[in-house]
Amino acid sequence: MEEQIKVRVSNVTKQYDLYKQKSDKVKALFKFSKQDIPTFWALKGVSFEIHDGETVGLIGINGSGKSTLSNIIAGIIPPTTGATNINGETSIISISAGLKNQLTGLENIRLKSLMTGKTNAEIDESIDSIIEFADIGDFVNQPVKSYSSGMKSRLGFAIAVHTNPDILIIDEALSVGDETFYQKCVDKMMEFKAQGKTIFFVSHSLGQVKKLCDKIIWMHYGEIKMIGPSEEVAKEYQSFINEFKAMSAKEKKAYQNKHKQEQKDFDIRQFHQEKIANAKDKNEEKILDQQFSEEKITDKMTWPTRIALIITIAAIIFLVSVHFSEKSLTSVLIGSNNRDNEIHQLAGTSTNEVKTISFSVENDRIE
Numbered sequence: 001m002e003e004q005i006k007v008r009v010s011n012v013t014k015q016y017d018l019y020k021q022k023s024d025k026v027k028a029l030f031k032f033s034k035q036d037i038p039t040f041w042a043l044k045g046v047s048f049e050i051h052d053g054e055t056v057g058l059i060g061i062n063g064s065g066k067s068t069l070s071n072i073i074a075g076i077i078p079p080t081t082g083a084t085n086i087n088g089e090t091s092i093i094s095i096s097a098g099l100k101n102q103l104t105g106l107e108n109i110r111l112k113s114l115m116t117g118k119t120n121a122e123i124d125e126s127i128d129s130i131i132e133f134a135d136i137g138d139f140v141n142q143p144v145k146s147y148s149s150g151m152k153s154r155l156g157f158a159i160a161v162h163t164n165p166d167i168l169i170i171d172e173a174l175s176v177g178d179e180t181f182y183q184k185c186v187d188k189m190m191e192f193k194a195q196g197k198t199i200f201f202v203s204h205s206l207g208q209v210k211k212l213c214d215k216i217i218w219m220h221y222g223e224i225k226m227i228g229p230s231e232e233v234a235k236e237y238q239s240f241i242n243e244f245k246a247m248s249a250k251e252k253k254a255y256q257n258k259h260k261q262e263q264k265d266f267d268i269r270q271f272h273q274e275k276i277a278n279a280k281d282k283n284e285e286k287i288l289d290q291q292f293s294e295e296k297i298t299d300k301m302t303w304p305t306r307i308a309l310i311i312t313i314a315a316i317i318f319l320v321s322v323h324f325s326e327k328s329l330t331s332v333l334i335g336s337n338n339r340d341n342e343i344h345q346l347a348g349t350s351t352n353e354v355k356t357i358s359f360s361v362e363n364d365r366i367e
Helices: 022-028 066-074 105-115 120-134 137-141 149-161 179-194 206-212 230-246 249-265 268-277 282-291 303-324 329-366
Strands: 005-017 039-051 055-059 081-086 090-094 167-171 198-202 215-220 223-229
Touching: 005 066, 005 268, 005 282, 039 066, 039 081, 039 198, 039 223, 039 249, 039 268, 055 066, 055 206, 055 230, 066 081, 066 090, 066 167, 066 198, 081 282, 090 149, 105 120, 105 137, 105 149, 120 149, 149 167, 149 179, 167 179, 179 198, 179 206, 198 206, 206 230, 215 230, 223 230, 268 282
Parallel strands: 055 198, 055 215, 090 167, 167 198
Antiparallel strands: 005 039, 005 081, 215 223
């Protein structure tokens, strides 16, 4: 039986605007173009397919796009262009992800469980098991803001695995736990894998990734450098790390700056055109055009968006002027109609007076 594709990521990009000041974000809302706003492409056209039961490691140096990709798969942030097809429910675990600092551990368990669609009865059945798995003792009744990073990670992991997700995403959550909790998490991951669930494991620890994953995606400054069986990719990645460590501080800085500049200079239009040029048929071209809509791949708003913005601005200006006139909106609108009626009435009266005068003059002439 053919394995079902659980996650398909197609030509996914993620762009961030590099505003220098917070006020620049507000100013950008009133601009028709973003040409003068510097951008950074955290992902530059990522594509892959993951099947049922696969455990996939995401590795790469800092700033490579691992967490951005995992957040897109989890549905936390949208891609700028491209498409993601997720076949199942996802649950992401990262240090303190989704935990509310002002709430207690117990309150967070109930809140996050409710957010996944569980009923109160179902939560009551699983809450003891979650508390036992998290192993944070009496701190479960204390605000999360008083927790250590390890305690937050344990609580987040315990809640996530008890929601029984189809796709589990673990983002550096095992890097802060002790050996006992780490082994407990590994056992749970293996249990999920045996059930045919898909797992994404984001980590800087190549040893952990090799041990837990059967496939590795090597992210490198927003692109997939390599994807394949764990042993093969891990070997190539280790070679790169050895070469990178052997560089001088100046060489490392130059290498990082070069690739970061490439992420700033990434041309989404050129990438789209290259994909269109390599398309197999018209149907694939149509799919690519849907993934790279004109408004997404250009810096300009579409005309419907511009018209809507102009109408909105005009309405705001009108309402502000009404507010400062110290009159109600109704009185302004009705007042306008009344003035029109008064003008018409005055015009009518003047006409009647003229007619009366004319009639009087005629009578005088006859007499």
